[in-house]
Amino acid sequence: MITRRVSGRVRGALVERWRQLRAVEVVVAQSAVSAALAWFLAAELIGNPQPVFAPIAAMVTLGISAGQRLRRAVELVLGVTAGIAVGDGLIYVIGRGSWQIGVGAALAMTVTILAGGSAGIVSQAATSSVLVATLRPPTEGIYFTRLIDALIGGAVALSVMALLLPVNPVTVVSRVARPALNVLVEGLTVTARGLAERDQDPVQEALAALTRGEEKLDEFYEVLPQGREAATIAPLRWRSRAALQQYVKAAEYVERAVRNARVLTRRAVTLLRDDEPAPKELVASLCGLAEAAKVVQRDLRRGSMPKGAVELVCHAVEQASAAYRQGLGFSGSVVVAQIRAIATDLLGTTGLPHDEAEREVRRAGGTPGDSFEAGDETRGGADPQGRPRRPGGDGTS
Missing domain, CATH: 1.20.58 (Methane Monooxygenase Hydroxylase; Chain G, domain 1)
Structure with a gap:
């Protein structure tokens, strides 16, 4: 009996997980195609040998939690722009290290909050600042290719979502x-x-x-x-x-x-x-x-x-x-x-x-x-004193 009950629960859980996967299967395909295409375009057309921000931008734009991707794409570009600007400038001046990463992230978030940015913009600014400081820290000035990578990633993601693999x-x-x-x-x-x-x-x-x-x-x-x-x-x-x-x-x-x-x-x-x-x-x-x-x-x-x-x-x-x-x-x-x-x-x-x-x-x-009125539990089938109504409508029991 216990074994059958446990088996039923496991089977039910697997069915539920499969249903959840089916619900986002198109989004998964969109994200995979967008990441690959964004890297290819940024690397081959723009000539950036390490276009890290392009697939990241594509993935963040699409995300598993869909429904606001247009706004998210705009927030992504604004947040990445602020993060890159703060990260490149600050790290170029004060150098690279653990405390510099923290200062850069805090400053990027502060700037975007004071500018009235949403939670998405603030998050992307902090993330971009950290990536700038850790992946390819600036040594000869600000790298504008990072901003271009983010633009490419966002554009590719929206294009795949709207034209190549649109969900039904x-x-x-x-x-x-x-x-x-x-x-x-x-x-x-x-x-x-x-x-x-x-x-x-x-x-x-x-x-x-x-x-x-x-x-x-x-x-x-x-x-x-x-x-x-x-x-x-x-x-x-x-x-x-x-x-x-x-x-x-x-x-x-x-x-x-x-x-x-x-x-x-x-x-x-x-x-x-x-x-x-x-x-x-x-x-x-x-x-x-x-x-x-x-x-x-x-x-x-x-x-x-x-x-x-x-x-x-x-x-x-x-x-x-x-x-x-x-x-x-x-x-x-x-x-x-x-x-x-x-x-x-x-x-x-x-x-x-x-x-x-x-x-x-x-x-x-x-x-x-x-x-009695439909939908009113307290009145449905009862008179004002709470007694059951009868066909005669006089409230007598």
Whole structure:
């Protein structure tokens, strides 16, 4: 048992590492090609026998943490310029040694900070000053070839990123969005199974998975700038702007849906613990929402608006309202409210404005759904005194 559990964890870790590598594989290729090409151009065209700064500039410009490479390239050139100027001048005057390296780095950082430079500029200035003092310390004046190397490296990196090996922004974003939506799909599906079987354990597992899903959402937001950058500067990817924009608009709704699903699942645990009723319509509603989330995931990956999810969402709301009419406990009523909240979120990913999505949910839910607002756990399914609402709407229990 223990061996199987450890094996499962190792396998899961390897899968996660492979997924992370797949997410940056194009950036790795870009960095390798840029470093080699920058050295070649600086050495062969400019005639610098040791163009160390060219591949360094290319690597720093691209970096693994993408999304702000244009700004980073400008900061790189400014920082390297300041570092080279300070390093060359100071080391030429005071000589080479350990304390001189420290003084040069401190002075380069001081100059760039006083000039209003960002953290990137300050860091590059200090790094360049140290490299100047250690790799090829000045003996006959300032070497302007170092600045040219940095310019070549930055230009090569941006050219490779925009023209030679541009990333597909939709692929990059969908690869990260898929796990985030998977968390939602699995959470709803497992919760539905737990309610159907009257078993708290799978619902507890779903709650834990949805809580961990916050990390997937963080990754989703982190990769969006990289997708926007690729769609902006790479001519071959300009046609991806519309599809990428759909992801950008959907991101907020996906985040809300996951958080609402976590509230729903927590309340489902209480429902089972208190032995409240869970009609088959309530289970069917959760399964319907999961299917709708799958459609959203599929259509966003294809670059199309997920209109096919609308019918599934509305049917899920109808099922939830049918369960509500049969009479639910307090927790069951809150589950219905959260179903309506998630339904509104999923409709938002289809391009519907929020107000229109709420109207669709009310229309699909019928009269009982008008007694509470989607997404409000404290009001959903309860009267102002906290008593469960019933179909009559009078708040009596």
